[in-house]
Amino acid sequence: MAVAPKIISIDDDINSLKSLEELLHFRKCKVHSYISTLDALNAFDEVKADAAIVDYFMPNMSGVELMKKLHEKSPDLPVIILTGSQDVKIAVEALKGGAFHYLLKPIQADELFSTIDKIIDQLNLKEENRRLKNELAGKYGFENIIGGSPALSDLFKMLSKAVKTRSTILITGESGTGKELVAKAVHYNSSRKDGPFIKVNCAAIPETMLEAELFGIEKNVATGVDQRPGKFELSDGGSIFLDEIGDMSTTTQAKLLRVLQEREVERIGAAAPKQVDMRVIAATNMNLAKAVEEKNFRQDLLYRLNVFHLHIPPLSQRREDIELLAEHFIDIYSRENGLPEKSIDDKAIDYLVKQPWPGNIRELENVIERAVAVSEGDKILIEDVRGSTYRFSVPAAGDADTASKGSMESAVADFERKLLLRALEENDWKQNKTAEKLGISERSIWYKIKKLGIEIKKE
Ligand SMILES: Nc1ncnc2c1ncn2[C@@H]1O[C@H](COP(=O)(O)OP(=O)(O)OP(=O)(O)O)[C@@H](O)[C@H]1O
Numbered sequence: 001m002a003v004a005p006k007i008i009s010i011d012d013d014i015n016s017l018k019s020l021e022e023l024l025h026f027r028k029c030k031v032h033s034y035i036s037t038l039d040a041l042n043a044f045d046e047v048k049a050d051a052a053i054v055d056y057f058m059p060n061m062s063g064v065e066l067m068k069k070l071h072e073k074s075p076d077l078p079v080i081i082l083t084g085s086q087d088v089k090i091a092v093e094a095l096k097g098g099a100f101h102y103l104l105k106p107i108q109a110d111e112l113f114s115t116i117d118k119i120i121d122q123l124n125l126k127e128e129n130r131r132l133k134n135e136l137a138g139k140y141g142f143e144n145i146i147g148g149s150p151a152l153s154d155l156f157k158m159l160s161k162a163v164k165t166r167s168t169i170l171i172t173g174e175s176g177t178g179k180e181l182v183a184k185a186v187h188y189n190s191s192r193k194d195g196p197f198i199k200v201n202c203a204a205i206p207e208t209m210l211e212a213e214l215f216g217i218e219k220n221v222a223t224g225v226d227q228r229p230g231k232f233e234l235s236d237g238g239s240i241f242l243d244e245i246g247d248m249s250t251t252t253q254a255k256l257l258r259v260l261q262e263r264e265v266e267r268i269g270a271a272a273p274k275q276v277d278m279r280v281i282a283a284t285n286m287n288l289a290k291a292v293e294e295k296n297f298r299q300d301l302l303y304r305l306n307v308f309h310l311h312i313p314p315l316s317q318r319r320e321d322i323e324l325l326a327e328h329f330i331d332i333y334s335r336e337n338g339l340p341e342k343s344i345d346d347k348a349i350d351y352l353v354k355q356p357w358p359g360n361i362r363e364l365e366n367v368i369e370r371a372v373a374v375s376e377g378d379k380i381l382i383e384d385v386r387g388s389t390y391r392f393s394v395p396a397a398g399d400a401d402t403a404s405k406g407s408m409e410s411a412v413a414d415f416e417r418k419l420l421l422r423a424l425e426e427n428d429w430k431q432n433k434t435a436e437k438l439g440i441s442e443r444s445i446w447y448k449i450k451k452l453g454i455e456i457k458k459e
């Protein structure tokens with residue numbers, strides 16, 4: 001956008017205005033010039049300038065005074081102050097008052113252009129940030145949390161209440177159920193969406209470092225330690241996502257409790273605490289009530305975190321969501337790979353619905369990502385989804401339909417053969433690797449290959 005910025009230029013000297021206008025046209029800027037400060041102020045809202053160039057010496061008010069008035073209307077507006085005087089005081093006053101830059105008259109074209117280029121860079125960056133923010137808000141909109149099961153509609157109801165507050169939120173659910181997705185949706189749909197979303201994985205950071213990570217460190221001249229803000233401070237005005245909170249030590253838990261109660265944090269080695277305004281979103285796949293019983297989690301902290309409790313049930317308890325989710329991921333991965341959108345065969349859906357899904361939605365997402373890539377036609381078939389689920393699944397009841405009709409023994413053998421073939425294929429026909437993946441010994445894989453009459457392909 002800001003390749004050709006719109007500039008409002010104000011100077012009581014008509015000749016200066018004209019020559020500035022000419023220079024700026026060179027640089028392809030759109031210029032609105034005013035001799036009168038009052039006219040400029042009146043027109044400002046309508047002009048919607050990206051930047052202002054203001055002369056310092058003017059009859060009604062100084063350029064710095066005018067800049068302040070412009071900043072009241074548009075606090076981030078870059079303002080360049082022009083002055084014919086070499087007086088350093090003016091430059092200092094301008095910069096202290098919030099000017100982007102000041103330039104001496106008569107204006108040198110190269111100086112003006114390099115300043116304008118800096119403004120353009122800044123505007124582009126701002127625009128880019130805004131675009132990314134919008135994109136994120138779109139990506140983490142509630143509509144991207146897929147599911148129509150009663151469990152999910154309860155979740156949505158809670159979510160819509162939770163986003164209107166600053167209250168602490170606790171999200172629980174097994175691995176891969178979407179805790180992080182929900183945390184981001186809370187942030188990007190709340191009034192804090194323009195503030196930061198800071199994630200801290202409490203399990204991934206060694207206990208000795210977690211405290212410094214969260215609270216920050218004050219400069220210590222004696223030890224030469226440099227100051228570093230903590231993640232709480234960095235999330236000021238936004239949200240902090242404490243992932244895997246069940247893994248936090250009880251000492252750090254006590255400190256977190258204080259933050260939640262007092263809304264202030266103290267850097268390690270600091271003399272005084274600092275106020276912070278953030279929303280805490282915590283998540284865990286642990287049963288915190290049980291952790292409290294086992295004295296691994298503080299009960300008072302659990303109460304504090306539990307203001308809004310969002311529990312996401314495992315996928316196996318909301319199988320009605322599987323079809324919707326599968327279609328959602330087909331859509332995503334077809335688009336990502338530049339493929340026309342594929343559809344999915346009913347048999348493949350039936351198969352997916354019957355799987356145990358211990359890895360929940362993340363596992364389903366992986367299966368679909370692979371299926372989109374391997375399926376040949378425009379329809380994803382049962383073979384395409386079955387290939388990658390064998391490691392997790394026992395033969396689902398539905399498989400009996402596709403297995404050979406006949407005795408139980410031959411059905412089992414048939415299934416074993418398919419399972420083994422697929423596993424061998426995925427492990428480059430290496431028996432030791434395949435055995436390890438399937439969790440059986442090399443001896444028994446050798447035996448099964450012989451018994452089932454599988455021919456080993458040599459690469
Ligand atoms: N309801 C949903 N709709 C669409 N996508 C989902 C949904 N739930 C989860 N996902 C997707 O599944 C993947 C895993 O989700 P996420 O990382 O949020 O899970 P998690 O609960 O934080 O897992 P873990 O405990 O392992 O960290 C992500 O790619 C996420 O976008």
Ligand SMILES: [Mg+2]
Nearest residue numbers: 176179180243
């Ligand atoms: Mg997670």
